[in-house]
Amino acid sequence: MAVYKVTVATGDMVEAGTNNSISITLVGSYGESRRTTISFLFRPGKEKSLSVHCGQDLGPIVLIRLHKWRLFLEDAWFCKDVRVTAPNGTLYRFPCYQWLEGVTTVELREGSGKKLVDDKLQILKEHRQRELAERQEAYRWKNFAQGWPRCLNVDSVFELDSNIQFSCIRANNFNGFLIFQGASHFLSGFLLRRTSWNSLDEMRTIFSRTQGRDIGGCLVCCPLPFPLH
Numbered sequence: 175m176a177v178y179k180v181t182v183a184t185g186d187m188v189e190a191g192t193n194n195s196i197s198i199t200l201v202g203s204y205g206e207s208r209r210t211t212i213s214f215l216f217r218p219g220k221e222k223s224l225s226v227h228c229g230q231d232l233g234p235i236v237l238i239r240l241h242k243w244r245l246f247l248e249d250a251w252f253c254k255d256v257r258v259t260a261p262n263g264t265l266y267r268f269p270c271y272q273w274l275e276g277v278t279t280v281e282l283r284e285g286s287g288k289k290l291v292d293d294k295l296q297i298l299k300e301h302r303q304r305e306l307a308e309r310q311e312a313y314r315w316k317n318f319a320q321g322w323p324r325c326l327n328v329d330s331v332f333e334l335d336s337n338i339q340f341s342c343i344r345a346n347n348f349n350g351f352l353i354f355q356g357a358s359h360f361l362s363g364f365l366l367r368r369t370s371w372n373s374l375d376e377m378r379t380i381f382s383r384t385q386g387r388d389i390g391g392c393l394v395c396c397p398l399p400f401p402l403h
Contacts, residue, residue, distance in 0.1 A: 175227060175228070175229065176227075176228045176229075176230060176231045176232065176260075176261050177225050177226070177227055177228075177261060178200060178207070178225065178226045178228065178232075178235075178258055178259065178260060178261065179223065179224075179225060179258070179259040180198060180200075180212070180223065180224050180225070180226055180256065180257070180258050180259075181221055181222070181223045181256070181257045182196070182198070182212055182216075182221065182222045182223075182224075182253065182256050183220075183221045183253070183254040183255050183256070183257075184216045184217065184218055184219065184220055184221070184222075184251070184252065184253065184254060185218065185219070185252035185253070185254045185271070186218050186219035186254075187218065187252065188218065189218070189250070190216075190218040190219075190251070190252035191215075191216045191217045191218045191220075191251065192215075192216050192242075192249040192250065192251035193214060193215055193216075193249050194214070194242055194243060194244050194248075194249050194251060195211060195213075195214050195242070195243040196211070196212045196213060196214075196216065196240065196241070196242055196243075196251065196274075197209050197210055197211045197212055197240075197241045197243070198210055198212055198226070198238055198239065198240055198241070198256070199238065199239040199241070200226055200228070200232060200235055200238055200258060201232075201235065201236060201237035201238065201239065201297065202231075202232025202233040202234060202235050202236060203232075203233035203234050203236060203295060204230070204231060204232050204233035205228075205230065205232050205233075206232065207226050207228045207232065208228075209239075209241060210224065210226045212224055216251060231261065232260075234264075234266075235258050235260065235266045235284060236283070236284055236295060236297065236298055237281055237282065237283055237284070237297065237298070237301060238256055238258065238268050238281070238282050239279055239280070239281050239282075240253060240256070240270070240274065240279065240280045240282065241278075241279045242274045242275075242276070242277065242278050242279075242280075243277055244276060244277050248275070248276060250273050250274065250275045251273070251274045252271075252272070252273050252274075253270040253271075253272065253274060253280075254270060254271060255267060255268060255269050255270050255271070255285075256268040256270065256282065266284050267284070267285045268282040268283070268284060268285055269282070269285045270282055281301055281304075283298070283301060290302065312334075313326065314326070314327040315327060
């Protein structure tokens with residue numbers, strides 16, 4: 175009997191936890207374990223530990239499979255990473271850093287940064303081929319208009335997988351900046367102007383209130399209550 179120690183970490187962002195059932199399968203060069211339930215309750219920023227019992231030594235662990243099963247209501251889960259300690263003490267790390275939604279199974283490769291030529295096992299070659307096919311399906315391109323650069327073949331950002339979209343924090347910051355910019359230009363008279371500019375001096379009168387300042391290489395056009403040095 176071989177016993178593997180498994181630790182699963184949930185991301186620390188809001189709503190990263192889940193009440194859905196999560197289970198795991200270990201895949202080694204000599205075989206794979208049975209599907210073992212980890213837990214039905216995951217909290218943001220917390221870790222879950224368990225032991226996976228196998229009838230024989232699996233050899234070096236090359237893949238893991240995370241299975242998410244929806245019990246009643248859909249509850250997405252953000253997995254940070256998984257760590258597996260073999261009976262001989264060898265530690266294997268499997269970075270995840272992605273959302274699992276619906277009823278799904280995600281295969282994660284051991285995080286050692288190997289290249290294509292390093293894939294000696296057939297199971298690793300097949301995993302790489304499946305991963306490539308999934309990426310090609312997710313990132314399809316289309317022509318927006320003649321002469322324009324191509325863009326993603328979606329009508330809305332909400333059609334994209336949640337792992338491709340902006341995070342909630344990043345999206346809120348982006349939208350908040352747009353609102354602030356719009357309000358600044360509205361108050362300065364820029365958005366209400368119905369006629370064209372008469373001169374560059376007239377344009378400077380408007381934009382002098384929202385001078386662009388270089389902050390860490392990013393041009394920010396917004397009034398600041400203090401000078402930058």
